[in-house]
Amino acid sequence: MIEVRGLTMRYGRAVAVDDLSFTVRPGLVTGFLGPNGAGKSTTMRAVLGLEVPAAGETLVDGRSYVSLRSPLRTMGALLDAGAVHGGRTARDHLRCLARSNGIGMARVAAVLEQVGLTGVADRRIKGFSLGMRQRLGIAAALLGDPAVLVLDEPLNGLDPEGIRWLRGLLRSLAGEGRTVLLSSHLMNELAVTADHVVVIGRGRLIADTTMDDLAGHFQGDVLVRTSRPERLTAVMRTQGATVTTEDDGALSVRGLGAARIGELALAAGIALVELSPRGASLEEAFIRLTGDSTEYTTVSEDRTDYTTVTGEGSGRAPVRRAAR
Structure with missing residues (x-):
């Protein structure tokens, strides 16, 4: 599983993540939600060892990611579908990753077929659409057949068929007992994909609970x-x-x-x-929870209070209230 313990990330005087703690457990698709600038991507980068915390730690199966000898075999990740060498073919991109982690070439062919890119595997990536790059990024995350997956906005650019395919894939992987952490702004998709949800705002934990309990805290x-x-x-x-x-x-x-x-x-x-x-939809619950944590807001007539929720105990106990 993934453990985030007291994570604090600072950039000069700005605090991007503030004493954040939560656990992503196996067998579940966990949605990672927050307004723009909440610290989601920074937290994911910290999990992957791409950022050095000012305080706290992140662990994958009890170890830091940078200490793993074959990291792709333990955790696969997609943070930025555009972070690839455009001059390489899709097949060569995956071959390079496979060799760096001692993964056989047969696995490259397998994941290309799994994500539907076999027919374009020998085309240069610079000619790929955003949706094709997303599929390639997902293939890279799956390359080591890892027990843990971290995906940052993987639905961006996918067409309806691609979204449906990814939803089924993630549900299937969680059903095998794998750990899946997924961030997305597409609330309708997360509502039918995720089992659990972690919500942050301004780098702090707002909610850590089941999807059903989150909506249940708010009257529809x-x-x-x-x-x-x-x-x-x-x-x-x-x-x-x-x-x-x-x-x-x-x-x-x-x-x-x-x-x-x-x-x-x-x-x-x-x-x-x-x-x-x-009942309240996930989108309604999210807006009410993060109302005071959104950097850019529009005026609304809805003055409903929001409640911060944690998954501890019954998972339904209010922690604090703040009027919007």
């Missing part, structure tokens, strides 16, 4: 459809509900449960076509 809304939306809206607002109208005319209601909405509609003689409670 109730979707209501009726032939008399204006009348029902007026009734619900007298009870303190917040009601917004969606594009298709349905009502999104916060502040009242489905049962109470049904009672109010019945008392007012209003027929309901649909009454559906909806």
Whole structure:
């Protein structure tokens, strides 16, 4: 597994990562989330020994990455799909990596086929699209058949088929008992791919919990459809509900449960076509959690408090509250 212990990264007076600690466990796809500038990439670089911490440490299976004799056999990583020699072919790029770690050439052919690049393996990388470079980077990460994978924004540039393929691959690898750490800004994809989530903001831990528990900490809304939306809206607002109208005319209601909405509609003689409670999405939970940690923000009418969550104990205990 990957252990981050009290990691602190400084660049001059700027603190990029501030006493950060979390563990990425085997058998799970762990989503690594945070606003731009939160310290995600810096943390991943520290795990790979590309940055020297001001304090703390990062361990892979109990050892620092730089101490591993054949690192690609222990942990594969993709941090920047563009960090390749454009004049080399895809096959030669992987051959160089394989030789540096004592990996046989048969494995090069295997990973090229696995990521769907066999047909372009002898083309120069400078002619590759971003999606093709991402697939090549994933092939390099898989080259040593490692037990641990660290992927920074691997979905960027992939088409829908590629995203679906990568989702299935990561789920399969985790199912084999491997450790997978994945960062992405595509919340919808992480919601269906990740089992666990680590959220950071301004270099500090905000949440370390299961995907289900993260959304469970935040109240969703109730979707209501009726032939008399204006009348029902007026009734619900007298009870303190917040009601917004969606594009298709349905009502999104916060502040009242489905049962109470049904009672109010019945008392007012209003027929309901649909009454559906909806949980908070990963995107909503992320925005609420990181509201005070986002470097560039737009003004929103949503003033909902956010709660910092950890995976310790029940995984649902609030640690702090801060009004946005």
